[in-house]
Amino acid sequence: MIVMKDVSFTYGSGGSDNGLHNINLQIKDGETILLCGESGCGKTTLTRLINGLIPYFYEGELTGEIFLNGQEVQTIPLYQIAEKVGSVFQNPRTQFYNVDTTSEIVFGCENMALPVEEIMERLERTSDSLQLHGLLGRSLFALSGGEKQKIACASADAIHPDIVVLDEPSSNLDISSIRDLTSVIHYWKNQKKTIIVSEHRLYYMLPYVDRIIYLKQGRIQKEFTREEFLCLRSSDLMELGLRSLNPFALPVESEMKTKSSRLIFKDFFYSYEKHGQVNLAIPELQLPQGEVIGIIGNNGAGKTTFARCLCGLDKAAKGIIDYKGERYSAKRRHHISYMVMQDVNHQLFTEDVLSELLLSMEGRDEAADESFAKEILKGLDLSAKSETHPMSLSGGEKQRVAIGSAVTCGKEILIFDEPTSGLDYRHMLEAANNLKHLQQQGKSLFLITHDPELIYKCCTYLLFLEHGRVLWHRPLDKKAEQLLHDFFEEERKELKAANA
Missing domain, CATH: 3.40.50.300 (P-loop containing nucleotide triphosphate hydrolases)
Incomplete structure (x- = not known):
């Protein structure tokens, strides 16, 4: 053929x-x-x-x-x-x-x-x-x-x-x-x-x-x-450089801190009235600060809606966040949060990759900013692409550029919507290591992901959404690991039966 x-x-x-x-x-x-x-x-x-x-x-x-x-x-x-x-x-x-x-x-x-x-x-x-x-x-x-x-x-x-x-x-x-x-x-x-x-x-x-x-x-x-x-x-x-053939049975590699301050969400409600989609309804939720929180659930569960409300990206977003003793309305939340979207094409603006990272920095010291941006590009295996137009990159390379912009932005709360979309095993590991490094700097990270390998590599806490509601949330301990396995169980059975 x-x-x-x-x-x-x-x-x-x-x-x-x-x-x-x-x-x-x-x-x-x-x-x-x-x-x-x-x-x-x-x-x-x-x-x-x-x-x-x-x-x-x-x-x-x-x-x-x-x-x-x-x-x-x-x-x-x-x-x-x-x-x-x-x-x-x-x-x-x-x-x-x-x-x-x-x-x-x-x-x-x-x-x-x-x-x-x-x-x-x-x-x-x-x-x-x-x-x-x-x-x-x-x-x-x-x-x-x-x-x-x-x-x-x-x-x-x-x-x-x-x-x-x-x-x-x-x-x-x-x-x-x-x-x-x-x-x-x-x-x-x-x-x-x-x-x-x-x-x-x-x-x-x-x-x-x-x-x-x-x-x-x-x-x-x-x-x-x-x-x-x-x-x-x-x-x-x-x-x-290839992904696992059984990604649902991997060991958990990260642990939650013994003591964490709380990030408190109040009255998070959102409705897509025009399209009749599932509403987001979270009257109150407390999550730990400084952790890598995996947001999981099936497509349409409200994960991306939650993230957009968290950043205040939608004008109709409501609710208040208590963070480090301050209350942040939706309009103020963009000062402390940054989101890497699922479709990163929406947030690539410049003529070359290096400028893309510099764009998210404050620009007080150009030489220091450029040195830091180049260091980030090296860690993401993008040094050879620093002068390349971002839109000419492969899907996985664009994803890494967007992750680099999140690393350099300096915000306190970082949200990643499918950050390993299009990434092979090696680059998934590099992304996971960068996320862990951000956590070590005291950042609070939220990862919307369907990638079990990423969850097991770097998540320390899980938040499970279903139909716009919080079904459960807890540290990635033995109990959460069992809940995660249950979530993947049907797929594992079908995979085993098909391979047999």
Whole structure:
């Protein structure tokens, strides 16, 4: 189905990083392939070669030959490639063109100028196959991350492609949404489609893949069958910079301080009246200061809403925070808090990475600020990118830039919404170490995360939200560890059964 012969690509920006070198690859019809490797290794670039975004959208120097079902890609118009290859991106919002779910699902079919009757037939078939009837006719802005990903998958499915390409589809999904995603992948596999998935989270894909392609610095370094990959030891995975195959059974590595002052929340209420979403209702809550607090719960539980209210980012945010003897209304909270958003593209503003970190600093001593910013970039493995435009970076690199800005801002309360989204194992460890360092400086950290590896690495306290309410909160002790295991238990059972 897909053949690449001695393919190399360098982006028009001129840097060789994230490009590809001498790629030779054959993917059979109906095969499921997992692309893995550290951030910036070229996984996303490889997917762009398959779906035609390179060379038709991303400019650069392309050499070698690429064939889709026997036809050379560079001789196929992009609109014809789009009929053969369905794409699901890391952030589904970047591929939406409409404001409601039904229009989005049929958008590709309309572009193919299909008759209305056939479009409606495809809509019905896709809705039945992917179990989407509860999502039809809804506003895209009112959906959770997992629901948006379902609509992106449905949009790809409705065009009836031979090939489906998914670029880090699970990066912002909770456990239940990942299960929904695997059911879609299982359905496509039964339909004998050729499936290519670029991913850092490996555990959920292993029951479905035929081969694993490991890339490093733009080259194919290793190739495994599923059976060979499952035989790799944890030390082998870490050496390759890959995530754990069983992230739900790791040991807790951080402890809460014996004595902590309290951060007191009062009357935290918020309502998304326009979209009818779950309200936030926290009449009173006391949490320890100076800890790394993991905020967990399923998609749509109110985690991001809580974080935005904590920062006072929404004008309608209410409530008071008592912090170090002072009361902070929503309008005043931005003086002491800083939030790294889930979609970091919303907070990258400057022309180069170094300036991005300097932007969040007070600027009283330019030389000292620049020296400190460079030190942070070194710790985040971004020194070589200091003069690169932030928007030209990979998703994982952008995430690390945003973390660097949080480190340099000097605020007391730091909130991170999915800080390890798109990060490989090594860079996840670096992010965790930076978070621990911030805690040692006396900062209070809140981590909204679905990443069990990050939780076990650096969280000292857990806050569990459900339907906008606090279900429980406690130090990450044996009891909390059991509650966390219970939260992940269903996924662990399904993973074990699938691997068996």
